[in-house]
Amino acid sequence: MKAYxxxxxxxxxxxxxVHAQGxxxxxxxxxxxxxxxxxxxxxxxxxxxxxxxxxxAGATEAQLVQIGASWPVTAGNGFIINGGTRTxxxxxxxxxxxxFQVRAWAGSALTYxxxxxxxxxxKTVVFANATGDPTSQPPGTPAALGAGWxxxxxxxxxxxxxxxxxxxxxxxxxLLFRRRK
Numbered sequence: 001m002k003a004y005x006x007x008x009x010x011x012x013x014x015x016x017x018v019h020a021q022g023x024x025x026x027x028x029x030x031x032x033x034x035x036x037x038x039x040x041x042x043x044x045x046x047x048x049x050x051x052x053x054x055x056x057a058g059a060t061e062a063q064l065v066q067i068g069a070s071w072p073v074t075a076g077n078g079f080i081i082n083g084g085t086r087t088x089x090x091x092x093x094x095x096x097x098x099x100f101q102v103r104a105w106a107g108s109a110l111t112y113x114x115x116x117x118x119x120x121x122x123k124t125v126v127f128a129n130a131t132g133d134p135t136s137q138p139p140g141t142p143a144a145l146g147a148g149w150x151x152x153x154x155x156x157x158x159x160x161x162x163x164x165x166x167x168x169x170x171x172x173x174x175l176l177f178r179r180r181k
Contacts (some may be wrong), residue, residue, distance in 0.1 A: 021093045022131020023142035024100070026052045026071065026083030033149050034078040035103030035104045038122065038156035048155070050080050050104040051112060052145075056091035056101055061126050065089070078152075085142045088131055095133035095140065098147065101126045104155055122155035159176040 020097035028034065035044050050073050054066035059082040071083040080102075092098040105121035115121050127148025 021088045021090060022094050022096055022098060023087050023134050023140075024052070024098075024131050025142040025144050026068065026127060027081060027084050027145070028079040028144060029144040030136075030150075032151055033080075033102075033145065034152045035073050035080075035122075036078055036152045036154055037120070038154040038179070039167050043076065044104075044106075044155060045075030045078060045167040047074055048078075048104055048106055049108060049115075050083070050102060050153075052083070052086050053101040053103060053112075054086070054088050055099040056089075057097050057099055057128065057173070059126070061101060064099065064101055064126065066111055073104060087134075092131055094135045095131060097130050098127050100127050100129050100145065102145070102149060102153055104153055108154070118157070120155050120157045122153055124149050124151070124153050 019088040035048060036042060036049060037044055049070045051066050051070040052068060054067045055064040062144055065114045067088060068084060071080060073079070088098050103121070103123040105112055105119045107115055107117035107119050109115040109119070112121060112123070129146055129148045130143045132142040134142075
């Protein structure tokens with residue numbers, strides 16, 4: 001009998017726990033929220049992917065986790081169009097503020113980390129943003145990525161440390177041969 005009551009209670013509370021997080025719309029909300037190539041200053045597009053990372057309010061970059069699937073950056077304008085509603089983790093109550101970061105990379109890797117150092121990639125600063133409240137009656141709409149993300153996301157190739165080591169060896173060899181002459 002106790003197992004039946006516990007199962008019934010868990011089944012009744014499950015829908016509450018699923019909706020006990022805030023929501024945010026993963027899309028460009030203003031003209032400054034664009035993904036640009038750091039070298040050219042031009043908007044990127046085809047071949048670039050972006051993802052939204054979340055953490056509790058005040059979280060550091062290392063504490064953020066990707067929420068939802070990665071999404072293609074729109075060709076030509078560098079915007080993230082209709083990336084869908086993303087639900088935060090249990091640490092953010094509906095309608096509360098949370099920490100977010102947008103990360104973008106070249107290629108079709110599923111995550112920023114999987115894209116690797118060889119890919120052209122970049123990220124915003126960690127910013128605070130309000131979330132929507134899906135538990136209100138009527139349900140609130142997901143919050144837009146607002147004022148926290150107010151500068152373009154710049155992507156560039158970040159060389160691996162071995163690239164710097166190889167360059168240093170080359171410079172050292174040049175200096176050594178010059179000295180011998």
